Amino acid sequence: VGLQVRGEKRFLLLQLLPDTTExxxxxxxxxxxxxxxxxxxxxxxxxARSVALDFNNALTSVLGYxxxxxxxxxxxxPWRRTLLEIEKSAAKAAEVAADLAAFSLQEKEARSQAxxxxxxxxxxxxxxxxxxxxxxxxxxxxxxxRLFAAKFDEAKIQQAFMxxxxxxxxxxxxxxxxxxxxxNVELAEPTQDRNAKLAAGLYVCAEISDNxxxxxxxVLPRIFEPxxxxxxxxxxxxxxxxxxxxxxxxxxxxxxxxQPEAGASVRxxxxxxxxxxxxxxxxxxDLTGNQTILMVDDEDLLLTMGETILSSYxxxxxxxxxxxxxxxxxxxxxxxxDLVITDLVxxxxxxxxxxxxxxxxxxxxxxxxxxxxxxxxSKQEEITYLQKPFTTQELLMKVKHVLGPT
Numbered sequence: 001v002g003l004q005v006r007g008e009k010r011f012l013l014l015q016l017l018p019d020t021t022e023x024x025x026x027x028x029x030x031x032x033x034x035x036x037x038x039x040x041x042x043x044x045x046x047x048a049r050s051v052a053l054d055f056n057n058a059l060t061s062v063l064g065y066x067x068x069x070x071x072x073x074x075x076x077x078p079w080r081r082t083l084l085e086i087e088k089s090a091a092k093a094a095e096v097a098a099d100l101a102a103f104s105l106q107e108k109e110a111r112s113q114a115x116x117x118x119x120x121x122x123x124x125x126x127x128x129x130x131x132x133x134x135x136x137x138x139x140x141x142x143x144x145x146r147l148f149a150a151k152f153d154e155a156k157i158q159q160a161f162m163x164x165x166x167x168x169x170x171x172x173x174x175x176x177x178x179x180x181x182x183x184n185v186e187l188a189e190p191t192q193d194r195n196a197k198l199a200a201g202l203y204v205c206a207e208i209s210d211n212x213x214x215x216x217x218x219v220l221p222r223i224f225e226p227x228x229x230x231x232x233x234x235x236x237x238x239x240x241x242x243x244x245x246x247x248x249x250x251x252x253x254x255x256x257x258x259q260p261e262a263g264a265s266v267r268x269x270x271x272x273x274x275x276x277x278x279x280x281x282x283x284x285x286d287l288t289g290n291q292t293i294l295m296v297d298d299e300d301l302l303l304t305m306g307e308t309i310l311s312s313y314x315x316x317x318x319x320x321x322x323x324x325x326x327x328x329x330x331x332x333x334x335x336x337x338d339l340v341i342t343d344l345v346x347x348x349x350x351x352x353x354x355x356x357x358x359x360x361x362x363x364x365x366x367x368x369x370x371x372x373x374x375x376x377x378s379k380q381e382e383i384t385y386l387q388k389p390f391t392t393q394e395l396l397m398k399v400k401h402v403l404g405p406t
Contacts, residue, residue: 171212
C-alpha cells in the first residue's frame with residue numbers, strides 16, 4: 001500500500017507472507033497464522049502512527065492560526081462565528097488523531113494525562129453556543145477561579161460538555177436560561193449523588209442547569225441507557241450514554257436531577273488534586289514577551305505558524321527543521337537563546353536527544369517539548385510539555401510559564 005508522507009512515497013506490505021497454499025508442501029512453518037497476523041498488525045500500527053503524526057501536525061497549524069485570529073477579532077466581528085466553527089471542527093479532528101495515536105502505541109499502559117483546568121473547556125463550549133444560537137438565551141456562568149486541577153482527555157471531556165449543553169439548549173422554552181457552574185468538592189467519606197457513587201477524595205464538579213421542559217419521572221432512570229431516547233427524528237439515543245462512558249472512564253460520575261416543566265441539572269464529577277492550574281488567558285493578561293525563542297520541528301508549516309504567533313506577541317523567533325541545525329544555531333548565535341521549543345518526534349535526532357545536548361551546550365536555556373504522539377512520563381515532565389494540537393493562548397501561556405518571571 002502506498003502512502004504519501006512528508007513528500008515521500010512510502011510503502012507498507014500488508015501481506016508479508018506468500019499464499020500459504022503454495023507453501024503447504026514445502027514450508028510448514030509458513031502456515032503459522034499467528035505470525036502472519038502479527039506482521040499485518042505491525043504494518044497497520046506503522047500506518048496508523050504515520051497518519052496520526054501528520055494529522056496532528058496539520059491540526060496544530062489549523063488550530064494555531066484559527067485561535068490567533070480569534071484572539072485578534074472583536075466580539076462582534078462577522079467572521080467570529082465561522083472561526084469558532086473551524087475551531088470546533090479542529091477539536092473533533094484532534095480526537096480522531098488522538099485515537100489513532102493511542103491505537104498505534106504498542107505498549108498498552110494508559111496514556112499519561114496532564115492536569116488541566118475544567119474552566120477552560122467549559123468556557124470554550126459556552127462561547128460556542130452563545131455565538132451560534134439564534135433564539136435569545138440568558139446565560140449565568142459562575143466558574144470557580146481557584147478550581148482544583150483534574151486529569152482528563154481534553155477532546156473527550158469537551159465533547160461530553162457539548163452534548164450536555166446541547167440537551168439543555170434544546171429543552172428551553174421562551175425566555176430560556178442556562179446556568180454553568182464549577183466548584184471544588186471534598187468528600188471525607190463515600191457519597192452518592194443520585195446514581196453517581198463517589199469515593200472519598202477531591203473532585204471538580206461542573207454543573208449545567210436549565211429551566212426547560214425537564215424530564216418525566218418514569219424516563220429519568222433510563223436516560224443513560226444506550227439507544228433509549230424520547231426525541232423524535234434521527235436521534236440514536238447515545239448522547240447521555242456516551243457522556244456517562246466518558247466521565248466514568250475518567251474515574252468520575254454523572255448525576256442528573258429534574259422535574260417535568262421545571263428544568264434539569266446535570267452534575268459532572270471528575271477526580272481532582274489539591275493544586276491550581278491557571279485557566280485560559282483573560283482580557284488584560286500580558287502574553288507578550290521579548291525573549292529569543294528557537295523553534296525546532298521537521299514540519300515547515302509548524303515552524304511558520306509558531307514564528308507567526310510568537311513574533312506577533314513580541315518574541316524574537318529563530319527556526320530549525322532538525323536537531324542538528326538547532327545545535328548549529330545555538331553554537332553560532334551571538335544572542336542568548338532563552339527557550340527552545342522542540343518537537344519530540346523527529347528523524348535522525350529526537351527532541352529528547354536534542355534537549356540533552358542543549359542542556360550541555362547552553363545550561364541556561366529553557367526547554368519546552370511538544371508532541372501529539374509521545375506523552376510525558378512523569379509529573380515533572382508535564383510542567384515543560386505541550387500537547388499537540390494547541391491554541392495560540394495555550395502556546396503563549398505555556399511559554400510564559402516555562403520562561404518564568406522576567
